[in-house]
Amino acid sequence: GIQVEQSPPDLILQEGANSTLRCNFSDSVNNLQWFHQNPWGQLINLFYIPSGTKQNGRLSATTVATERYSLLYISSSQTTDSGVYFCAVPASGGSYIPTFGRGTSLIVHP
Amino acid sequence: DGGITQSPKYLFRKEGQNVTLSCEQNLNHDAMYWYRQDPGQGLRLIYYSQIVNDFQKGDIAEGYSVSREKKESFPLTVTSAQKNPTAFYLCASSSAGGEAFFGQGTRLTVV
Numbered sequence: 104g105i106q107v108e109q110s111p112p113d114l115i116l117q118e119g120a121n122s123t124l125r126c127n128f129s130d131s132v133n134n135l136q137w138f139h140q141n142p143w144g145q146l147i148n149l150f151y152i153p154s155g156t157k158q159n160g161r162l163s164a165t166t167v168a169t170e171r172y173s174l175l176y177i178s179s180s181q182t183t184d185s186g187v188y189f190c191a192v193p194a195s196g197g198s199y200i201p202t203f204g205r206g207t208s209l210i211v212h213p
Numbered sequence: 214d215g216g217i218t219q220s221p222k223y224l225f226r227k228e229g230q231n232v233t234l235s236c237e238q239n240l241n242h243d244a245m246y247w248y249r250q251d252p253g254q255g256l257r258l259i260y261y262s263q264i265v266n267d268f269q270k271g272d273i274a275e276g277y278s279v280s281r282e283k284k285e286s287f288p289l290t291v292t293s294a295q296k297n298p299t300a301f302y303l304c305a306s307s308s309a310g311g312e313a314f315f316g317q318g319t320r321l322t323v324v
Contacts (some may be wrong), residue, residue: 136312144250144301146315155235191313199272199284199310205255 105130107192109204116180116211123206124175125192134199135166137175140187140206149175150186180211215240219304219316225324226291226298227256229269234289234319236304245287249273250318259302262287263309282300299323 106129125134137149150157150164150194152173157164161180167172177184187208191201217238226232238245244263248256258271262281276295281287288307291298299322307313 126304128215133309135255138315142320144303144320145305146305148312148314151312199244199307200258200308201256201305202263203248203256208221 105192105202107190107202107204109188109190109207111206111207113206114209116209118180118182118211118213120211121176121178122179122209124177124188125210126157126173126175126192126204128171128173128190128192132168133210134193135173136166136191136201136207136210138189138191139184142186146187146189167168177209180209182211182213185209187209205211217304217306217314217316219319221303222317222320224319224321228323229293231290231292232321233304234291234321236287236289236302236307237285237318238287238314239273239285240306240314241284241308242306242311242314245281245282246305246313247271247277247279247287247289247306248303248305250303257291257302290321 108127138146152166154168161178165178187206191203191205193199220235247259252304260279262268278290302319304316305313
């Protein structure tokens with residue numbers, strides 16, 4: 104099946120810093136999502152971004168499907184950004200069954 | 214409000230017992246999924262269903278069972294055959310090929 108690798112595995116920032124999280128995948132995809140898992144375990148949808156660039160406030164994401172990667176940018180980080188960030192891609196061509204990377208754990212210190 | 218509801222939020226199971234986790238959605242999605250998450254790990258697929266009355270095993274289906282009798286509901290039973298059931302369980306749904314949405318999860322502990 105498709106392999107999903109996220110980097111870095113852990114990230115520690117001071118409030119106000121910027122960061123870039125990366126998601127590499129081993130096969131072409133027609134669907135990609137970014138999620139934020141909050142301290143209570145809930146997965147919050149950030150972006151549904153098969154290709155191109157999207158922005159939502161301080162967060163933006165870019166997917167370059169032909170080169171098999173996606174980037175999540177966090178600007179002016181806040182303590183509430185802490186948690187784990189996951190990307191998910193389809194397990195295989197055809198129906199979308201989300202397959203997850205191991206995530207990037209982000210801690211933002213005040 | 215549309216969404217996915219999982220219950221209970223916390224569940225305790227004695228060894229040898231079967232327990233059932235509930236997942237209900239009112240998003241009119243055809244596809245539903247169950248994932249397991251262990252501490253510090255990503256999400257692993259247990260079962261998925263793309264249409265009513267049909268479901269398929271995921272990567273770690275042993276010791277689990279599901280049913281999909283209604284479009285809105287996809288309950289997961291953790292059977293006594295699952296030797297290490299303590300974990301966080303997440304249910305999700307999506308339209309065909311579309312964005313997936315998750316419930317708030319059920320934390321299962323063996324006592």
